[in-house]
Amino acid sequence: xxxxxxxxxxxxxxEEAFLTINCTYTATGYPSLFWxxxxxxxxxxxxxxxxxxxxxxxxKGFEATYRKETTSFHLEKGSVQVSDSAVYFCALSDxxxxxxxxxxxxxxxxxx
Amino acid sequence: DGGITQSPKYLFRKEGQNVTLSxxxxxxxxxxYWYRQDPGQGLRLIYYxxxxxxxxxGDIAEGYSVSRExxxxxxxxxxxxxxxxxxxxxxxxxxxxxxxxxxxxxxxxTVV
Numbered sequence: 144x145x146x147x148x149x150x151x152x153x154x155x156x157x158e159e160a161f162l163t164i165n166c167t168y169t170a171t172g173y174p175s176l177f178w179x180x181x182x183x184x185x186x187x188x189x190x191x192x193x194x195x196x197x198x199x200x201x202x203k204g205f206e207a208t209y210r211k212e213t214t215s216f217h218l219e220k221g222s223v224q225v226s227d228s229a230v231y232f233c234a235l236s237d238x239x240x241x242x243x244x245x246x247x248x249x250x251x252x253x254x255x
Numbered sequence: 256d257g258g259i260t261q262s263p264k265y266l267f268r269k270e271g272q273n274v275t276l277s278x279x280x281x282x283x284x285x286x287x288y289w290y291r292q293d294p295g296q297g298l299r300l301i302y303y304x305x306x307x308x309x310x311x312x313g314d315i316a317e318g319y320s321v322s323r324e325x326x327x328x329x330x331x332x333x334x335x336x337x338x339x340x341x342x343x344x345x346x347x348x349x350x351x352x353x354x355x356x357x358x359x360x361x362x363x364x365t366v367v
Contacts, residue, residue, distance in 0.1 A: 177355055186261075186345055186358035187298075232297065236354070241305060242288055242313065243347075243356055247297040 145170045145237050149246035156253050164218040164249045166233035174235040176209050176216040181230045228253045257282045261346050261359035268366050276331045276362045278346035287329035292343040341366045
């Protein structure tokens, strides 16, 4: 079946450091890929998405590229801020499944 | 403003009681979903519905029930058969099954 694997957290960085959160997936066909962000006590917000191979999703300084050859969708940001502290979820959509499949989430802590 | 509204934000239930969580959307989305989130874990799919008067079980449907009588509403009932109901419950909707999902703010259910 479909699955999403994320690097375990927490990831602790200093402000202005470079961020990478790894995400790999297993799926049949050609799923769309997503990154969501969750702040404490809240629901999930869509951060970015990519719908086909080699697409790059970007938003608020975050980027991720859909790599079919490595089945990956790593999240990157060049310079993190304290306000980026949250839990980040990688997800995929699968027409056969008809609902998003999520990774376990990666907590990011950014220190001033 | 368009969005998804979950109520209540916090809910306490005594063991042996059924409780219903509300989810309403005004995005005119066809598909709606219920996920469960436990501390430090990803989201697990409980039920989903692609059209009115139709819904399917997800990965952890036991002890839960849903209805979809209206396009904008998808209430979730946590029954006494659910052995460990304390969790954070998230409702979501999407325009179509392959598209990104939009989430409500969640309901935190605690069994006392």
